[in-house]
Amino acid sequence: MRMMKHIHVTGVVQGVGFRPFVYGLATRLDLHGWVCNTSAGVDIVIHGDDDRVRTFVESLSTEAPPLARIEQVSAWDEPGEEYPDFEIKESEKVDGAFQPVSPDVALCADCERELFDPNDRRYLYPFINCTNCGPRFTIIMDLPYDRPATTMADFPMCDQCRKEYEDPTDRRFHAQPVACPDCGPFVQFWESAEHPSSITRIDLRLSAILGARKLLREGRVAAIKGLGGFHLACDATNEKAVAELRRRKGRAGKPFAVMFADLNTVNQFCILGKDEMTLLNGYEKPIVLLNRRTGTKIAPSVAPQMDTLGVMLPYTPLHHLLVNQSDPILRREPAPPVLVMTSGNFSEEPIATENQDALERLGPLADAFLLHNRDIHIRCDDSVVRVDHRQNGRNNEGQQPEIIHLRRSRAYAPYPVSLPFDSVPSLAVGGELKNTFCLTRDRYAFLSHHIGDMENAEVYESFEQGVEHLNRLFRVKPELIAHDMHPGYFTTQYAERITDIPRVPVQHHHAHIAACMTDNGLTDRKVIGLSFDGTGYGTDGKIWGGEVLLASYADFERFAHLEYLPLPGGDSAIRHPWRIAVGYAHALGIEIDDLPFLQNIDKQAIKIVRQQVEKRLNAPLTSSMGRLFDAVASLIGIRSDVTYEAQAAIELEALSKPFLLTANVHSYSIEETQNGINIRLGDLLNAVVQDVRKNRPAGMIGARFHKTIVEMSIDICERARRRSNLNEVALSGGVWQNLILLNLVRDGLENEGFEVYFHKQVPTNDGGLALGQAAIANYQIKNGGLHVP
Numbered sequence: 001m002r003m004m005k006h007i008h009v010t011g012v013v014q015g016v017g018f019r020p021f022v023y024g025l026a027t028r029l030d031l032h033g034w035v036c037n038t039s040a041g042v043d044i045v046i047h048g049d050d051d052r053v054r055t056f057v058e059s060l061s062t063e064a065p066p067l068a069r070i071e072q073v074s075a076w077d078e079p080g081e082e083y084p085d086f087e088i089k090e091s092e093k094v095d096g097a098f099q100p101v102s103p104d105v106a107l108c109a110d111c112e113r114e115l116f117d118p119n120d121r122r123y124l125y126p127f128i129n130c131t132n133c134g135p136r137f138t139i140i141m142d143l144p145y146d147r148p149a150t151t152m153a154d155f156p157m158c159d160q161c162r163k164e165y166e167d168p169t170d171r172r173f174h175a176q177p178v179a180c181p182d183c184g185p186f187v188q189f190w191e192s193a194e195h196p197s198s199i200t201r202i203d204l205r206l207s208a209i210l211g212a213r214k215l216l217r218e219g220r221v222a223a224i225k226g227l228g229g230f231h232l233a234c235d236a237t238n239e240k241a242v243a244e245l246r247r248r249k250g251r252a253g254k255p256f257a258v259m260f261a262d263l264n265t266v267n268q269f270c271i272l273g274k275d276e277m278t279l280l281n282g283y284e285k286p287i288v289l290l291n292r293r294t295g296t297k298i299a300p301s302v303a304p305q306m307d308t309l310g311v312m313l314p315y316t317p318l319h320h321l322l323v324n325q326s327d328p329i330l331r332r333e334p335a336p337p338v339l340v341m342t343s344g345n346f347s348e349e350p351i352a353t354e355n356q357d358a359l360e361r362l363g364p365l366a367d368a369f370l371l372h373n374r375d376i377h378i379r380c381d382d383s384v385v386r387v388d389h390r391q392n393g394r395n396n397e398g399q400q401p402e403i404i405h406l407r408r409s410r411a412y413a414p415y416p417v418s419l420p421f422d423s424v425p426s427l428a429v430g431g432e433l434k435n436t437f438c439l440t441r442d443r444y445a446f447l448s449h450h451i452g453d454m455e456n457a458e459v460y461e462s463f464e465q466g467v468e469h470l471n472r473l474f475r476v477k478p479e480l481i482a483h484d485m486h487p488g489y490f491t492t493q494y495a496e497r498i499t500d501i502p503r504v505p506v507q508h509h510h511a512h513i514a515a516c517m518t519d520n521g522l523t524d525r526k527v528i529g530l531s532f533d534g535t536g537y538g539t540d541g542k543i544w545g546g547e548v549l550l551a552s553y554a555d556f557e558r559f560a561h562l563e564y565l566p567l568p569g570g571d572s573a574i575r576h577p578w579r580i581a582v583g584y585a586h587a588l589g590i591e592i593d594d595l596p597f598l599q600n601i602d603k604q605a606i607k608i609v610r611q612q613v614e615k616r617l618n619a620p621l622t623s624s625m626g627r628l629f630d631a632v633a634s635l636i637g638i639r640s641d642v643t644y645e646a647q648a649a650i651e652l653e654a655l656s657k658p659f660l661l662t663a664n665v666h667s668y669s670i671e672e673t674q675n676g677i678n679i680r681l682g683d684l685l686n687a688v689v690q691d692v693r694k695n696r697p698a699g700m701i702g703a704r705f706h707k708t709i710v711e712m713s714i715d716i717c718e719r720a721r722r723r724s725n726l727n728e729v730a731l732s733g734g735v736w737q738n739l740i741l742l743n744l745v746r747d748g749l750e751n752e753g754f755e756v757y758f759h760k761q762v763p764t765n766d767g768g769l770a771l772g773q774a775a776i777a778n779y780q781i782k783n784g785g786l787h788v789p
């Protein structure tokens with residue numbers, strides 16, 4: 001029997017080698033017809049032996065190329081004229097239709113082989129790519145994804161490249177960024193003097209690479225243009241170089257990411273599990289947090305006080321050329337096998353993407369520039385992840401590692417997250433720190449790349465550009481806008497300026513829980529939400545952050561929270577945990593004058609903090625879990641001041657790890673009131689202070705504190721279950737980046753029979769907030785509960 005079918009495939013199916021795959025599959029099965037890209041997906045007409053047609057339809061999903069993400073394959077019978085062969089037809093444009101865009105993809109193994117093959121015409125060519133790898137999101141200006149709509153439009157293909165581009169059996173068939181040394185972009189090495197105006201162009205192409213390798217070896221700092229922006233690089237084993245980079249960048253303590261030449265080198269410096277290797281080596285190549293080995297040659301300034309290291313492998317051909325240790329030509333200038341690769345910016349500004357901008361802004365930071373002339377259309381930072389070992393334990397062999405996203409950007413954005421219900425075209429603007437925004441249409445939520453901290457004017461500009469670009473790309477004209485309730489957020493003010501569509505303010509911790517629910521595909525229901533983070537605006541105008549909610553997409557009830565304590569000096573206390581410690585202790589009547597951490601702090605400053613607390617002057621009340629960790633870290637003497645958010649808490653976690661097994665739990669008190677449960681902190685902080693007096697090791701005190709918070713969290717969930725009959729718990733908020741807390745709470749809750757949900761696709765920190773805002777606003781507008789201000 002012969003049959004003829006029309007097939008429509010949706011998902012990420014363009015720019016990922018899907019049509020050549022379809023062509024190959026049809027040819028192999030001896031089927032005739034055609035395949036065509038439309039702006040709504042891929043259309044196929046196929047006819048031939050019916051068994052083979054069935055195999056064909058099945059294989060579309062099961063054998064799809066690695067970068068394709070198949071959402072749906074719909075096939076229907078379509079009798080008609082038969083075709084003499086199988087062909088790939090020209091793209092069709094459907095108005096208003098859209099398509100998920102592939103993120104940027106790390107260099108594939110085939111291209112890497114060619115890159116280092118002296119007989120290949122792209123030998124050592126820094127822009128080699130194919131349908132399975134290379135830039136996508138960062139060079140796309142519009143859809144459908146075709147070369148003229150990318151920043152490769154400036155580079156007409158040479159005859160040889162065009163032949164590959166047009167040959168359906170070639171790996172470069174319709175690879176839009178295809179290029180070679182004859183026709184493609186090239187690198188330049190600019191050696192700068194003190195000032196950018198005196199930068200002189202010294203060399204082109206291969207010698208540019210060699211020049212950069214030499215400069216790095218000599219302990220100097222290079223600005224290197226990457227996929228989604230510039231990096232600042234230096235030898236990660238050269239303390240002088242790294243310390244100098246820190247000084248110039250204005251970045252005191254926050255760890256730098258490093259790039260290793262290869263897995264073997266990583267293994268010498270860090271502890272590498274199977275999942276970590278899979279992740280480092282995959283096509284996403286994010287920065288992966290690894291546990292460090294002790295006594296390695298990594299310069300102390302790379303990641304001070306950290307037991308982890310943010311590690312990545314080279315993901316562009318240019319990176320490979322910089323760190324490669326074996327190619328005979330490159331070895332003429334030996335290069336360090338480990339480089340600091342930190343974002344090319346000053347302090348909290350956005351990373352530079354344009355050459356001229358980089359020369360100006362990074363001029364004072366870099367000794368030289370490795371530039372190229374392929375434009376970056378949209379900025380995209382490196383993603384940061386860690387392996388979620390606990391979820392992997394339950395996985396089958398051979399599955400992709402489950403990961404915890406700390407920053408979801410390059411190689412992940414803008415893959416959509418599936419919504420558990422239909423949406424209207426909408427925009428959720430996200431939070432203030434670690435901002436991402438989210439666009440929805442149909443069942444897609446397009447969570448943006450990492451934007452950054454909005455109080456910086458350039459970051460805000462980058463936010464506006466990003467919103468505009470993604471609206472255009474995904475054909476979204478928002479009919480609904482969601483934002484945080486905080487009146488002072490720049491994102492809130494942005495939303496308030498849009499007056500012609502309904503606007504939905506969403507409470508911060510409610511948004512976190514909804515983000516976790518959406519992330520896990522939960523449909524309409526109520527869960528117990530443990531929303532633990534640093535700061536979020538509460539419905540009572542106070543600063544929330546240690547919240548137990550009974551929450552659904554529709555609304556939430558505040559079931560329990562940490563007791564309110566004063567934050568002396570408000571937000572500025574975040575940088576000075578000692579002030580939080582002194583303020584909390586003073587408010588709770590705990591005597592701490594004899595504790596060692598106070599001995600180095602100005603007596604007058606302590607007095608002012610205590611007065612602020614007594615007179616309630618500039619000491620807003622907070623129930624923040626993050627601040628509780630800061631206070632405890634300070635009481636223990638780990639750190640009185642921090643240079644980045646959560647630094648003290650991160651160090652507390654690292655110190656506590658070795659003591660977990662032997663640490664016991666402090667008592668704590670829970671007060672049931674008319675307005676819900678108030679978790680009192682006096683007993684707990686008193687116990688911490690006693691431990692300090694007894695000279696217990698900091699790690700032991702930290703471990704006991706962690707375990708008490710764990711026990712308390714489980715206790716509260718049981719009370720919530722008794723009250724509400726709910727058995728599902730969602731964990732969200734930045735505090736859950738603390739793996740001790742995360743893992744012990746998950747274990748404990750599951751032992752008590754709870755179903756526990758944690759993030760898989762988006763960050764638990766404020767980088768995932770916009771997804772929750774979008775879900776809540778859309779749910780409310782669908783179900784008539786929308787109250788428009």
Ligand SMILES: [Zn+2]
Pocket residue numbers: 107108109110111112129130131132133134
């Ligand atoms: Zn490739």
Ligand SMILES: [Zn+2]
Pocket residue numbers: 157158159160161162179180181182183184
């Ligand atoms: Zn060419």
